[in-house]
Amino acid sequence: MAGLNGKPQARMQLAAIARVRGQLFVHSLRTTKGVLELFSRIVISLVITAGGLGGAVGMGAAAWFFVSEGKTEWLALMLWPLFLFWQFFPVMASAFTETLDTSNLLRFPLDYRSYVAVRLVYGALDPSTVLGGLWLTGITVGISVANLRLLPWAALVLLVFGVLNVLLAQMIFAWVERWLAQRRTREIFAVLFFLAMIGFQLVGPVMNRYGRRSSPALRKFSAEASPVQRVLPPGIAANAIARVANGRPGQGFVSLGLLGVYGVVILRALSVRLRAQYRGENLSEVRRDASGRDRKQGVRLGWELPGLSGPVTAVLEKEFRYLSRSGPVLLTLITPIFMLLIFGLGQGRDLGFLQRSPDLGFPAGVCYALLLLTNLIYNNFGADGGGIQFFLASPVHFRKVVLGKNLAHMAVLALEICVVWIGASLLFRPPSRAIAIATVAGVLFAAPVNLAVGNWLSLYSPKRIEFGTFGRQRASQLTVLISFGVQIIVFGLGAATMGLARYYRETWLATGVFLVLAVVGFTGYSMVLKRVDRMALARRERLTTELCR
C-alpha cells in the first residue's frame, strides 16, 4: 500500500503521543463546567505550587542544617515523608490527579518498549511527581550549599531515588488497578486500604503514648526500626550520601547499587503488569463463576415506609442496596469508633484529649461521622452513572429523588450517631444529657447545611465515580474545594458555640444556639430542595454528559 513504509518509527509515535498529551492538557484548561470550576483549579494549582516551592525551601534548609552539623544520615528524616507522600498522595487525593488511560494506545502498532516509555513518562506527570521532584531539588541545593563537593554525588543519588519513586508509584498504580478491575478484589482491596489508613492514624497517638525519650518502648522501637529503615529506599539514599560525606565512597557506591537493585525489582514487577496490558488482557467485571446458575427465586416486594411516597421509598431502598454492596462504605460506619480510640490514647500526664475531656467523646465522634458522610452527600449521583438518565426520564419530581437520597444518608448518620454513642460510653463514659442534646442539636444544624450544599453541588458539578479505576477523580475539584470551605464554616461555628457554652459553663446555651442555626440550616435546605427540579432541568445536559461517560 502506498505510504505505508515498513514499521512505524518509535520516535515518531512517541512524538505523536506527546503532542496528544499536550493537546489534552490545553483542552483540559478549557473547562465547560463554569467559572467556579476554573476558579477552583486556579486555587488548587496555587496551593500545589506554594506547597512545592515552600516544601523545597524548607527541605533545602533542613538538608543544609543536617549536612553542616555532620548528621548527613538524618536526611532520611526528610526522605521518608517525601517517599510516603509520593506513593500515597495519588491515592489520597485522586480529585487532583488526571491519569492517561494508556489502554487506548494498544490499538496502535506500538512496540513494547515504546508502550512502557509512554506509561512511565506520561503516566508520571502528576502533582506528586512534580512536588516530589521540587522537594528533591530543594534537598540537593541544601546539601550543596553546606558542602559543594557533595553536589554531583547527592544529585545522582537523589535522581536515582526520584526515578525509583516514579517507578514504584507506577508499579503500585498498575497492580492496584488490576485488583480494582473486578468487584470482589476491589472490595477486598478497599478493606485493606481502609485498615491501612486506620493504621496510619494510630501512628501519632501511639508515638504520643509511648514516645517519651526515656521510654524503653521507644528505645526498643527505634533500635528495631533503625536497621529496617536503613535497608529501605529512603534510608539507603540517605546512607549513600552520608557515607560519601564521611569519606567512605566505596560504601556509598554499594548503597547506590542497592538503590539500583530496588529499581530493577520494581521495574520487573511493573513489567509483569505492563506486559499483560500490552497483550490486551481483559479485566471484565463479569464474575468468574458466572457460568454457575443461581437458584431461581421469587421477586421480593419493595419496601414500604409509613409517611413516604412510593418513589421516595424506592429511591431510599435503592440507596441502601447500593450502600450495602460497598464494603468501604460499611467500614466507614465503624471509623468514628477508631477515631475515638485514637483520640483517647494516652497515659500519665499525657492523657489523650478525650481522656481529659471524656464528655467531648460523643460530639467528637459525631463530627467525624458527619465528615465521612460528605463523601456521599456532595456527589449524590456519582455512583448512579448512566442511571441519571432514568431519573431524568421518569415521571417523578427530581426533588423526590434527591429527598430519597438525603433520607438514606440521614438514616446512615442516625445509625452512626447511635454507634458513636455506644462507643463513647464504653470507651470513656456516657455523655451527659446536656452534651448529648447539644450534639444532636448541632447535627440538626450541620446536616441540613451539608445536604443543601451537597445537593446543589451534586447537580452543579457532578462526577461519575469509576469503581474499577484507580486514581481517577471521585469528586470534582470544585466540590472538594467548596466542601472543605463548608466544613471549616460549619465546624468552626460548632466549635465556637461549644467553646462559648463551656466558657459560661452552660451547655444548654450551645443547644439554644444550635437550634437557632438549625432553623437557618433547614430553611436553606428546603429552599435548595424546592429549586432542585428547576436546577436539574437546567443542568440535565451537564448531568447526563458527565455521568454517562
Next chain:
Amino acid sequence: MEAPAIATEGLTRRFGELVAVQDVNLRVASGQFFGFLGPNGAGKSTTIKMLTGLLAPTSGTMQILGLDFEKQMVEVKRQIGVVPEGMALFGRLTGAEYLNFVGRMYGLDRETAAKRTGELLDFMQLADQPKKLVTDYSHGMQKKLALAAAVIHGPKILFLDEPFEGVDAIAAGTLKAMLQRMIARGATIFLTSHVLEIVERLCSHVAIIHRGQLVAQGSLEELRAGVEAQAASGLVPAELPAAQKLTLEEIFLRTVGGSRTAEQELSWLG
C-alpha cells in the same frame, strides 16, 4: 379526531454554533411502529433525547399524546417508556431489584411491581441468575433489561434508541417479539436504528433526518413513491432497479445522498 402520539413544531436544538436539530416537524400517529433514521451525527439521538425530556430544545414545541411536553412534563413521562443511548441502568442492583425500583418510580404498587418484574425477567430470559448484579450482565442482557424497564408500567409510547445495537440474534428475536406484541396492543413505538433491514421489517412509517433536518417522512410506500418520482424528474440518480421494489436501504441512500462518486474514493487505497 385523535391527537397524534408525537407531534413537534419547529423543534430545534443548538450546541453553541452547531445546529444539531433544525426546525423538525414530526407527526407520529397512535399505534404506529415508527422508524427514525439518519446517518451518524444527523440528530437522531438529540431528537429522541428532547422527546423524552433528557435534553431541552432550544426552540419549538413538542406534544406527546396531545399533552404539551414543557407544561405537562411529569404527565408525559408517565405515558412513555424510554431506552436511551446509555440504557439508564443502575449497575449495583440485581435485575429484579432494578425492575422493581423502576416499577415503583412509575407509580406501580408493590405487588404489581413485583409481579411484573417476575414476568418480565422470565420473558426476557433473565430470571436464571437472580443474584447477579446488572454491572455483571452482558451487553445483550443489559439491553433486554433496559427494554423490560421501559415497558414495566405499560407505556403508550416507547422510545428506543438503537435497541438492537450489540444484541445477538436470539436476544434480538425476543426484543422484536415483545415490540410487536406492544404494537398489537395499541402502543406507539419510536425507534432509531442503523440496521435498516430490521426497521424495514418492523416499521410501518419512517422519517429520515439528515444534517439536523427532516428530509423525508411517511409510510414506506410513500417514501418509495417519493424517491421514484424524484428519479423520474431527475432530482436523484435515476438508475432504479426495474420491476423490483426499492429497499429501505436504497431509499435511505438516495434520500441522504449516500452513494459515493469515483472522485470521493481514497486515492491511496488504489
